[in-house]
Amino acid sequence: MRYAETGYVLEVDLTKGNIERVATDPRDTELYLGGLGTNAKMLWDRVPADVEPFSPDNLLIFAAGLLCGTPATGCNRTIVSTISPQTRLMAFSMMGGFWAPELKYAGYDKVVLRGKSKDLVYLYINNDKVEIRDASHLKGKGAIETAEIIKKELNEPRAQVAAIGLAGENRVFYASIEQGRSSASRGGIGAVMGDKGVKAVVVRGTKDIVVAKPQEYMDLCSEVLDYIKHREDNPIPDVMPILAGLGSPQEMKVHDEKWHTENFNWGNARTRRKDFWTEEVDHAWAKTMEKARTRLISCYNCPMKCGATISMEGLPTYMMKCFTKLTYTMAAFSDLDFGLRIAQKATEYGLDGFSAPQVMAFAMELLEKGILKDSDFPGLPEDNEGKFFYLLDMIVNRQGIGDILANGTYWAAREIGNGAEEFAHNNIKKHEQLPLKLSMLNPIYYLMYCTGEKINITQIEGQFPQAPYPTVEQREAFVKDWVQVPDDKFKDIFLQWEPRGEKSMPNFPTVDMCCDIVDWQEMMHYIDDALGQCAGLSSFPLKPPYHIHNYPKFISAGAGIDMDKDKLMKAAKRYRTLVRANNIRRGMRRVDEQPPANHWKNRFPELEKNLLDSYYQLKGWNEDGIPTKETLEDLGLGYVAAEFERTGVYGGGSAEPASAPRQQETLNVGGVQP
């Protein structure tokens, strides 16, 4: 008997049109939990280093987290994993919404796509009946439009649809997979789906999900609900509103965007506008939002209303969450009305709302500097907003210069040359980041930016306050009910942390303290990604309802696996290390682990080296960021160590860092050189 999970994955070979329902090994659940954990294992086992992102041998895995579909509030995430065309590393973007629980109710924990379909198809999973269906009539259709057409033609309004738009079909390197109010956007996984010829994966399920200890599990769920109510009634004092409550940052609800618009950078992540947020702007933007927003909405089984339905006059309705609200606006130096309009189109096209605007701003900057010429942009409209709509179409259709820009700023800059590289200045591991440029180095964030393999800072940070409280009284009040800390030492760090003076950044928290904090922050995100829990109720906000003390109980009572804090921490470390192992054998090394050079003005090379050395040591990685043989064996990952030894990874033999230029796409970047 399998609890919480179904014990089956759906294996789909698109080349042959073969579909199989395969039982999984319960021991893997115990070792790697589920979701991201078992995805990482599958990629390690089945996608060797020489498999290109657009090879039929690359897998595209849609996984429901271990506890998805159970009554645990907010546990609804789909973890999509593959090899990214942009970073050429393991990508594991996640989406909330309704898809993952539906997959569980259909009787599967994962859908694994391999091979390539000659013609555009969609997959329809309806409990035990699974079909590969023709999608030629959906070619070029918007992602949301596609979902609506499919639900209608199947006469199944309760089906959940994960679809790509034109961007995915045309293999844009930052194409997303869209699913109603949610999307898996980072890493270009939509491009891999398009490459496989799959327009949509549609799920409908009406089976039961069983938990191991019913009453215990329900009591845990009730505690979480009560705590959410408590946190809603008691927002955290002395922090900015978006950090005071639970959920994703409440971008759809909150009108006051002073903090984002004045602290984040505009254009190609260059310009800070410190006096932007005037009363006039406040008024105009609030009016735009009020008019556009039909309703605040949620994902499956979650009371947080992080998303909204948006209806701009004359445009079809779409759904939005979070920060895409501002990314297009700020990239184009425009206003919210423009931002919400272009986001409608971009959502139908299926594009990452972080990367796409930045690529367009990058292109405009290159034109301004004369690196790209007017002739590269035939028919470019005169008005600023029109230019962005023009670029969006060019990119998604891979037309003219759009074909180069569709590969993201890193690859586009290399292809354009002529000094363009300097303008692709806001990347980590070849992927566009939030447009933040700050003055004083923050050692905690330094570590997260460097070592994050989730590529997005919001998916690594959380739990620990972003800034110290000015008074001791405030700090004491904060730590009083801080039950989420894995160890009381984190309270001590926070109590001592001062805004200025000896015990302030960058010297305090000390190097060792920073390492511990980052390790905790990252661990919680990785646990969420295996269980399918949304970070908005767990690893992201301050004082969340889920934490390292109640998670083991959830796993024990839900999945029937004996679990305690230490065992869970070790499991999380195991598959976190396995994610890194996948990337190490694809060539990632220490040299790739750095924030954008201009992220902070005040840098401290010696401290930074010390930070990274210490963090690697804490993680059990060598000075080049490679998990050591001892670490791997201790985690039961001896098979990884064996491959590292066989392929000469430890001998420095892999040599070629992932940041080095690659002349041809077929170049083997694994550590196979002597």
Added chain:
Amino acid sequence: MSTETKKRTVKTINIDADKCNGCRACEVICSSFHAAPRYSSNNPARSRVRVVRDPLRDIYIPLYAGDYTESECMGRDKFIIDGKEYDECGFCRTSCPSRDLFREPDSGLPLKCDLCDGEPEPLCVKWCLVGALSVTEREVEEPAEETKRGELEIGLESLARRFGADKLLDTVAQITKGR
């Protein structure tokens, strides 16, 4: 005729559809509560409350399973309110052969909301943190039930309910005519 009255408690679930966020937590807890053993499994397809949800049309209706019917209505209805077109029979609570709503997905047996009998409040209400669902109780006075009815009365009444009074009368007339 008796003039005595007796008191009865009527429970009303108040559904504020404007507050519904479409999360379906009500479906989750309902199907979990009604699982046997209690809370051992969950499956929204077994839930006795279903959120009819169509975000792009801004339609959010938590709908509770009512009585079972053997036959569907002669006609159907379709509402348009404030320009929003709702599904056919969109507000009907009946477990009806015209649709698969409110039936066990495997056996097809009808489902009916019992307001979580035995719990202090229906659990869908407890789990709806956004306040779309609430419950109120009130006492109503009803004429006391009259004297105990005989077997024949009960039998005839159930026949009338099943086949309709007209059909019953016709049949009785036909049978007696033949004698």
